[in-house]
Amino acid sequence: GQNIDQPTEMTATEGAIVQINCTYQTSGFNGLFWYQQHAGEAPTFLSYNVLDGLEEKGRFSSFLSRSKGYSYLLLKELQMKDSASYLCAVIDNYGQNFVFGPGTRLSVLP
Amino acid sequence: DAGITQSPRYKITETGRQVTLMCHQTWSHSYMFWYRQDLGHGLRLIYYSAAADITDKGEVPDGYVVSRSKTENFPLTLESATRSQTSVYFCASSGDQGDTQYFGPGTRLTVL
Numbered sequence: 001g002q003n004i005d006q007p008t009e010m011t012a013t014e015g016a017i018v019q020i021n022c023t024y025q026t027s028g029f030n031g032l033f034w035y036q037q038h039a040g041e042a043p044t045f046l047s048y049n050v051l052d053g054l055e056e057k058g059r060f061s062s063f064l065s066r067s068k069g070y071s072y073l074l075l076k077e078l079q080m081k082d083s084a085s086y087l088c089a090v091i092d093n094y095g096q097n098f099v100f101g102p103g104t105r106l107s108v109l110p
Numbered sequence: 111d112a113g114i115t116q117s118p119r120y121k122i123t124e125t126g127r128q129v130t131l132m133c134h135q136t137w138s139h140s141y142m143f144w145y146r147q148d149l150g151h152g153l154r155l156i157y158y159s160a161a162a163d164i165t166d167k168g169e170v171p172d173g174y175v176v177s178r179s180k181t182e183n184f185p186l187t188l189e190s191a192t193r194s195q196t197s198v199y200f201c202a203s204s205g206d207q208g209d210t211q212y213f214g215p216g217t218r219l220t221v222l
Contacts, residue, residue: 030208042200042213043153087152091208097168098211100145100153 002026004101006088011107012078020073020104022088030091033098034062034073037085046073046086075106083108113137116201116214123191124222131186131217133201141204142184143168143211144176146197153200159184160207191221 003025012018024032031050035043049055049064049071061074073086088101114135123129133142144156155168157176165176173195175187184203188195198218202211 033210042215045210045212048210089153097155097158098143098153102150102152 002090002092002099004088004090004099006086006101006104008102009105009107011109014078014080014108014110016078017074017076018078018106020075020086020106022071022073022101024069024071024088024090024099024101026090026092026099028092029066032062032064032071032091033089034060034071035087035089037087037103039084043087078108080108080110082106114201114203114212114214116199116217118217119215120218122220122222125192126190129188129191129219131188131199131201131219133184133186133214135182135184135201135203135212135214137203137205137212138181139203139205139212140181141207141209141211142178143202143204144174144184144186145200145202146170146195147200147216148197156186156199188219191219193221195219196221 005023034046036046037043047062054063059076064071085103085105087103089098117132143158145153147153154170159165159178162181178184198216200216201214204211
């Protein structure tokens with residue numbers, strides 16, 4: 001079966017660092033995506049990991065451990081505009097379909 | 111403008127009526143997808159298409175019909191709407207299998 005877990009909600013302070021975790025158990029693995037979704041808007045692409053390790057892109061970094069079925073998204077120097085939901089998605093064994101986690105709603109407080 | 115668009119953005123309908131949600135992309139992407147997003151479930155795949163005239167079921171296809179006669183369009187039809195189909199529907203496209211998916215703005219559908 002397919003199972004992806006993320007914390008439902010997180011709160012952090014402006015300027016701080018926050019780590020959003022994603023654990024997965026899926027039928028095969030061909031890569032993992034992180035998306036950001038502001039309330040009432042479409043998901044937008046943040047990062048992609050297919051090999052173990054850290055991918056850095058500005059204030060955002062994403063880490064993957066395939067052996068542990070685990071990824072995290074690290075957001076540095078938090079800004080108010082980072083208040084959004086963060087979706088983890090795994091590419092399934094067929095290599096074309098995404099399986100999305102339930103999303104983590106992040107609130108950044110002043 | 112280039113990109114992916116959906117129409118209508120908001121729709122209210124009644125139980126039993128047929129509703130069609132439209133999706134159009136200008137990137138000539140091969141793959142297109144329909145998702146629904148509900149509180150507590152995240153994004154769930156309804157149908158997808160690998161190319162014109164090729165469609166396949168996703169996780170929650172019951173009650174929905176799709177077609178893809180042209181590469182750029184991927185309409186989703188609810189043949190007889192039910193209240194359980196009240197949701198936000200997102201269309202997405204990607205250039206190849208496993209590539210980044212780009213999402214349309216969504217259609218908020220309410221079935222009374």
